[in-house]
Amino acid sequence: MKRFILSLLLVAPAAAEIQVRLSIKAILSSNGSWPSNTNTIGSTGVNLNSETAVRDNVDWMNSVMREKRYPFRFFLREDTVYTISGQADPYYTMDARSSATRNAIEDAALDDKTTWKWHDDSINIYINDTRSGYCSRPTGGRSAITVGAGAYEELILHEIGHFFNLSHTHSGDGDGNADDWADGDGLSETLPDDADASAADINAQYPGSTQETRDNLIFNVMSYHQPQDRFVWQQRQEMIEVMNDERDPQASGEGFFLADDGADSIFGVQLSGRTYAQRLKTLENAVSKSTSSNDVILIDGTIEVTDGAVFSTPHVWMKWRDDAILR
Ligand SMILES: [Zn+2]
Numbered sequence: 001m002k003r004f005i006l007s008l009l010l011v012a013p014a015a016a017e018i019q020v021r022l023s024i025k026a027i028l029s030s031n032g033s034w035p036s037n038t039n040t041i042g043s044t045g046v047n048l049n050s051e052t053a054v055r056d057n058v059d060w061m062n063s064v065m066r067e068k069r070y071p072f073r074f075f076l077r078e079d080t081v082y083t084i085s086g087q088a089d090p091y092y093t094m095d096a097r098s099s100a101t102r103n104a105i106e107d108a109a110l111d112d113k114t115t116w117k118w119h120d121d122s123i124n125i126y127i128n129d130t131r132s133g134y135c136s137r138p139t140g141g142r143s144a145i146t147v148g149a150g151a152y153e154e155l156i157l158h159e160i161g162h163f164f165n166l167s168h169t170h171s172g173d174g175d176g177n178a179d180d181w182a183d184g185d186g187l188s189e190t191l192p193d194d195a196d197a198s199a200a201d202i203n204a205q206y207p208g209s210t211q212e213t214r215d216n217l218i219f220n221v222m223s224y225h226q227p228q229d230r231f232v233w234q235q236r237q238e239m240i241e242v243m244n245d246e247r248d249p250q251a252s253g254e255g256f257f258l259a260d261d262g263a264d265s266i267f268g269v270q271l272s273g274r275t276y277a278q279r280l281k282t283l284e285n286a287v288s289k290s291t292s293s294n295d296v297i298l299i300d301g302t303i304e305v306t307d308g309a310v311f312s313t314p315h316v317w318m319k320w321r322d323d324a325i326l327r
Pocket residue numbers: 135158159162168
């Protein structure tokens with residue numbers, strides 16, 4: 001009798017997680033210096049004014065992913081923080097929190113990928129001398145992210161959330177008062193939010209919710225409250241499904257969903273496992289679809305495994321939602 005409970009995760013030798021590549025570039029000033037903006041944002045404000053600051057920020061993102069046991073990690077492409085010279089005018093000072101700026105920089109970069117160090121295999125993130133940032137959603141036909149050096153610790157992770165199709169937990173940008181609660185993302189696992197709400201406002205707004213549910217809003221990366229440290233399951237599912245699909249070039253490895261209520265095929269048509277809706281039934285089938293040591297098989301519930309089955313390809317098994325039981 002074999003029975004494994006994945007309450008945490010099992011990592012096969014040499015395996016990792018889904019790896020998302022970041023190509024982060026600082027647009028240098030006309031005299032060659034890094035952007036620097038001390039007008040940072042909120043309680044977790046950070047000035048992204050050096051290579052060290054950028055590396056520390058990526059390390060922080062991955063410390064959150066690791067602590068929460070999320071199945072993806074972020075890597076600097078070629079372990080490099082790039083710089084862009086000779087483009088200060090006008091890009092160094094254009095408001096990073098602007099679709100016009102995002103479009104201008106992306107268009108310039110696509111016209112001259114060498115100068116702008118644009119990499120099709122990575123999320124292209126440009127830092128200039130301004131403040132806050134702007135994203136690209138997969139449905140918008142854009143893929144650049146612009147960020148001002150005047151930032152906060154969670155800013156790049158927040159914009160990456162949008163890159164993988166996440167919406168804000170609130171609707172609109174707020175009016176300075178916590179009085180317009182709305183469901184910004186349509187997800188049942190995040191409560192309706194207000195961009196201006198404090199933790200105290202949220203706790204008072206939802207007296208009937210558990211503290212965990214309130215905290216999932218208070219600390220949500222896709223909110224405007226700080227500090228932030230989490231994506232809920234529904235957000236992670238959307239991110240993984242988009243990594244498997246529209247944003248596949250920027251991610252190495254795929255997530256395959258496997259659940260005790262899944263199916264390997266319906267009316268003779270094979271399911272892909274690449275979305276939760278297409279979740280698979282058997283571990284053998286999920287493993288057969290894995291081609292990379294960065295693949296993660298996301299296991300929900302109790303899975304029957306054939307006696308004597310041998311799995312030799314490197315990949316990761318990880319629980320999804322409840323405990324994963326293999327027997
Ligand atoms: Zn946003």
